Amino acid sequence: MAEKRDYYEVLGVSKTADADEIKKAFRKKAKENHPDLNPDNKEAEARFKEVNEAYSVLSDPDKKQRYDQFGHAGVDPNFGAGGGGFGGFDGGFDFGDIFEGFFGGGFGGRSARRNAPQRGADLEASLTISFSEAAFGCEKEIQLYRVEYCPDCEGSGAKSGSEVVTCSVCNGTGQVRSTQRTILGNMSTVTTCSACGGKGKTIKDPCTKCAGKGKIKKSRTIKVNVPAGIDNGQSISLSGQGNVGDPGAPAGNLFVGVTVRPHELFKRSGFDVMCEVPITFVQAALGAELEVPTLDGKVKYTIPEGTQTGTVFRLKGKGIQMLRRSGRGDQYVKVTVEIPTHLSAKQKSLLRDFEGGLKGNNHSKQKSFFDKMRGSGKE
Secondary structure, eight states: OOOOOOHHHHHTOOTTOOHHHHHHHHHHHHHHHOGGGOTTOHHHHHHHHHHHHHHHHHTSHHHHHHHHHHGGGGGOTTTTOTTSTTTTOOSOBOHHHHHHHHHTSTTTTHHHHHTSOOOOOOEEEEEEEOHHHHHHOEEEEEEEEEEEEOTTTTTSOBOTTOOEEEOTTTTTSSEEEEEEEETTEEEEEEEEOTTTTTSSEEESSBOTTTTTSSEEEEEEEEEEEEOTTOOTTOEEEETTOSOOOSTTSOOOOEEEEEEEOOOSSEEEETTEEEEEEEEEHHHHHHOEEEEEEETTEEEEEEEOTTOOTTOEEEETTOSOBOTTSSOBOOEEEEEEEEOOOSOOHHHHHHHHHHHHTOOGGGGHHHHHHHHHHHHHTTO
């Protein structure tokens, strides 16, 4: 089996990173490697799982503390089991309690947190929009399945009229503790209560709709307000639109990854827009009034006579709306001179006569080039 990478390395953060830095790094890495956004990349799913595994450890204060002290072994379910580094012991030891005894509660509060209401899981979805919708914003709907409270029992898991009582086996703690005498003294073993599944409560008559779970999966249509200026690959966070948590705990969030379809005329660079407009040889030579496409519709723009191919001009404020702030980028229009083809004999003759009548200063760049070329042969 391949050796696991360091979890801090997986998320790209330092060991001194705080909870917010770890969360931001996780969201970035999860988005980059989400299988839905990388359908042709078989390695993305493996990296996505690796990122989630790293975050599940580093976002949990207890697991993070064990990982910082013992590495991967500290968060391995088999850590300390029979045949491990504490040879001769029969697994299942609560090392948190051992460290509490030695270090004055370094892992304190673990028992209480185990039974605390858990926040709902985050969800991810994808949305594809047009170039113009990204530029100006829009409202879209997405369909997804998410976990919600059972409407029949309102999340209690108990059939109407049935009681939810404190578990008599663990007395509501969700854990069962046993003590063994060893050569090192008394060692405590803490396991999840099998009678209540660690919830600390038991249901006499479970709800038939959710089988006592208190939650069901339902299809939902969610409205998404896409902000003006969003770019391809960015995501939108919808607070509380993920799976519901335990009663008393908040729901997770919904992260919507956005894909922007390419435009047939425009290309985006930050909040600016690029566009190429072909012009004729005559328009370039004599100047002309052009009809230029923009995100707001067509506008008139006059090019001067003698305009060269590749010339770029700017339309101020005709670009993309800046994301969550006022102002817009600019539009840059590049003109390209289209040389005529399939000329008739008469047209060719006229062009030769035209070229013959031109003065030398009309081709200053060409003259400068050949002067340099002749000079380079003397070196």
